[in-house]
Amino acid sequence: MAGKQCMTRLQKEYKSLLKDPVPHITAHPSPSNLLEWHFVLEGAKGTEYDGGVYHGKLVFPADYPFKPPSISLFTPNGRFATNTKLCLSMTDYHPESWNPMWSVGTILTGLLSFMYDTQATTGSITTSRAEKERLAAESLAFNAKNPTFRKLFPAWIEELTRRATAAAQPAPAQQAQAHAQAQQEQANGEVSGQANGHANGDVAAANGGGGIFGAARQGGGEQQNGQAGGRGGAPPGRGLGNSVVTLAVVVAVLAVVWVSSGSGGGGALWQSIFSQGAAAGGHAGPR
Known part of the structure; x- marks a missing residue:
């Protein structure tokens, strides 16, 4: 049976832990036995124990703090064997090195530090980093099967539920990527629809415009054909106009000659030239 000094010391230490918790360590005495404490060690980030939750037990002697406790772990961890007393300087394996202070x-800080080391001791085992990481990922679910763990560490049971919920949902980065991909697909669909609409509109406009411009070209062709046909030969009546002008010039010249030479001779000459001019003009015009 534990002495009064032992009980007083353990009660004082428990109050101290509740007031000033030690990082990555939680410990509670058993409700039915103050000499038996259960603890949880949290694996540090960046190590092979990252995410690990390791449940173990301290058993104090009745004359504590003058003699050291024993330490064992329940959770598979890859560093220490389970349900086995560990040989450390602060355990009952080495009472000669124990310090009552x-x-x-x-004690638990020293255990966590030694866990990250690779030094061999009684109760230690050797496993790969991959094995330690696998055990760390499975540790909390393993602990949840232990009734004492569920009773003393309800916050970790809630953490297990939270982790299970988070694992069932996509990670934030995956959600962001899926959202961005959905937006990109939507944008591609809109661009494709607009491009097809513009292309169809352009084709329709081209077909309609082709009819209009085709008619214009056809009309233009007919007009050009008409002009070409007109240029192919002299316009009707152009030969007659030239003959009339020539005849008028000849008549004017003859009139001047007739006036200057006298009426008699001039009249005969006039009749002769007029008859020749009339005959030539008659051949130039239409028959």
């Missing part, structure tokens, strides 16, 4: 907080 050490407390539950310092």
Whole structure:
């Protein structure tokens, strides 16, 4: 049976842990036995124990703090064997190295530090990093099967539920990527629809415009054909106009000659030239 000094010391240490918790360590005495404490060690980030939750037990002697406790772990971890007393300087394996000034907080801090080391000791095992990481991922679910763990560490049971919920949902980065992909697909669909609409509109406009411009070209062709036909030969009546002008000039010249030579001779000459001019003009015009 534990002495009064032992009980007083353990009660004092428990109050101290509740007031000033040790990082990555939680410890509670068993409700039915103050000499038996259960603890949880959290694996540090960036190590092979990242995410691991390791449940173990401290058993104090009745004359604590003058003698050290024993330590064992229940959770598979890849560093220490389970349900086996560990040989450390602050355990009952080495009472000669025990310091009565050490407390539950310092004992568990030393255990966590030794866990990250690779030094071999009684109760230690050797496994790969991959094996330690696998065990760390499975540790909390393993602990949840233990009735004592569920009773003393309800916050970790809630954490297990939270992790299970988070694992069932896509990670934030995956959600962001899926959202961005959906937006890109929507944008591509809109661009494709607009491009097809514009292309169809352009084709329709081209077909309609082709009819209009085709008619214009056809009309223009007919007009050009008409002009070409007109240029192919002299316009009707152009030969007659030239003959009339020539005849008028000849008549004017003859009139001047007739006036200057006298009426008699001039009249005969006039009749002769007029008859020749009339005969030539008659051949130039239409028959």
